[in-house]
Amino acid sequence: MFKIKTEKFSGPLDLLLQLIDQQQLDITEISIAQVTDSYISHLEQLQDKDPEELSDFLVMAARLLVMKSKAILPIFEEEEIFDDLEAQLKIYKEFLDASRKIAEMIKLEKFLYSRIKPAIDLSVEFSPSDNITAENLKQSFMYLLKKLDPLVKIPQKLFDKTISxxxxxxxxxxxxxxxxxxxxxxxxxxxxxxxxxxxxxxxxxxxxxxxxxxxxxxxxxxxxxxxxxx
Amino acid sequence: MLRSQIESLLFASIKPLASRSIFNVLKKSQPELKFETVEQELKNLFVEYSESSRGIVLIESEGQYQFTTSADNSDLIKQFLKDDRSGELTQPSLETLTIIAYRGPVSKPVIEQIRGVNCSLILRNLLIRGLVQADGEEPELFFSVTPEFLKYLGIVSVKELPDYEKLHVVENLEQFLDNRQAEEVQELKK
Structure with missing residues (x-):
């Protein structure tokens, strides 16, 4: 069994690529089916992942299992089960390789500089305008809290959605x-x-x-x- | 004449200027002016600066232009401005940024299809850092990189990225995305 540290991959496709790479296989349907078991065994390490991300890993596990059963059970071949995981993996790899090149470019720190706003010399004083009343401040604060609602509530929903x-x-x-x-x-x-x-x-x-x-x-x-x- | 006016506007501005806003400024004194003429002059100016070896370059991203110092003098200016930024991004951010740089403007579903994983948090972080921008209305948002991204990488346009033409239009990808879309439509019909 090949061990890969959880923090070292950025998503299900990255994990899959690393598993294929470690066994020195090319990206083909057959090699993808071959690493299904090690992929699933890695799921156990993912307990502390963000729930939304975890479900992406699980969906990938399901896709792998379908592919593998297709390889084992010829009966499926009649059916139109078409999963272009191979294509997806190849495309992902192209961008992964490109991202490494971009990382190299950023590391050079060849930053370009545009003009910056001159710092304005401000003396600090408290001069509230007339419409700043206790009531107005309360209204603004309530409005702000309300705007935060969707941000706070969505994660709970996502969390409910995912079952470990x-x-x-x-x-x-x-x-x-x-x-x-x-x-x-x-x-x-x-x-x-x-x-x-x-x-x-x-x-x-x-x-x-x-x-x-x-x-x-x-x-x-x-x-x-x-x-x-x- | 027009080119020198545009050059002065870009020089006087602190923020990147969109070709449309340059046009709007110039139109006030020149009602006959066409937007296409301004765009063409901007392109000419861009080429002019690309071909020169001055200490100032013109960068362009999604029709936004800005004058910056050249990459050759980065170290000097970094020291002069006491800039202590470092050139580092996390792997997921890098992947997401790469897809947006090569494919932009690109929608969130497409980014997630390529990465195979949810990208909400990463996109939010990149937006906050000003490395990407989102145009359009939810849920039809399209992401592209900003002039800030170009300045971070030291290039004047995304076209300078390695293998840009190849990755900008990947034949397999177009086909792959089409298939996925067809599948989704079919599922909706069920």
């Missing part, structure tokens, strides 16, 4: 300890969003990988039945 993988795994473990046997449909009954479904599915796969769960599906697109591995 670890949390979902715990939830799933608790879920099967009660039920012994259940199905994916049952598990997704209360799912609130797309990322919720993706994370639940990832959590299920993770538990299968850890051999805590056994899953069964009688035919294609049937509900997936899972039970505790004893």
């Amino acid at each position: 993988l670890q949390q979902k795994i715990l939830h799933l473990q608790a879920f099967i300890s009660h039920a012994e046997k259940s199905s994916l449909k049952e598990l997704l009954k209360d799912a609130k969003s797309k990322s919720d479904i993706i994370v639940s599915f990832l959590a299920m796969l993770e538990l299968v990988k850890q051999k805590q769960l056994i899953v069964r599906q009688s035919k294609l697109f049937d509900d997936i039945i899972f039970e505790k591995n004893k």
Whole structure:
């Protein structure tokens, strides 16, 4: 397993590129599918990421899993599953390389200087105009606070949107300890969003990988039945 | 005559001047003047300064012009003005800035499609630092780099960036973005 420090990559594409690079592979669909496992194992290091960013990492994990299952299960080839991750990765790499060149340019510190406003010599004194009254100040302050509202409220919404993988795994473990046997449909009954479904599915796969769960599906697109591995 | 007037205006101004505002100033005394004429004279002036080896250069970004000192004398002026800025940016900021510099004016969804990750915070930071500007109305905002960015890099136009022509129009990228857009439209229809 290749280890990469969390702070060293700037997004899911950067992580993916680094994993491919470390195994000295070219950017192809096959090499992308090959690094899926190490990509997913890196998700655990991401707990302290900003929730919005974390969900981008999870969406990428889901795309990788679809690609990988497409490679393994020929049945999918008939379907029109088209994910241009390879193209996206190549484009991203072009800009990443360009950004390194720009970083070199900035490091040279060849700043250009334009004219600056001459400093005005001001003596400090307090001379409020007539319309500055206690009531006006209060009004202005309330107005300002109100303008800040959307800034403060949005992060909370984003936070609610994202569910950590670890949390979902715990939830799933608790879920099967009660039920012994259940199905994916049952598990997704209360799912609130797309990322919720993706994370639940990832959590299920993770538990299968850890051999805590056994899953069964009688035919294609049937509900997936899972039970505790004893 | 017109060229020297424009040169004087640019010299007297402390801020970068947009070709449109130069035109508006000149129109007051010359009602017959055409905007295209002003634009053409600005371009001529830009070429004139690019070809000279003076201590002053003309920079241009998104139709905004400004006189600055030349990159050859950076160290001297840095010392003279006691400027203690350093040339460093974080990796995510650099990536975002690079995309905006080569692709600008570019929308937030496109930037995020290329980087594969949400860019709200980084864009806000770059706006605060004055390295990028946003034009248009939410949610149709388009980002481009500012004259401040050019001055930070020591170039007179984004066209001086390495491989500018190649990355400004990347064929794969146009196709890739078109595909993504088609996909999104399809999803909306469902």
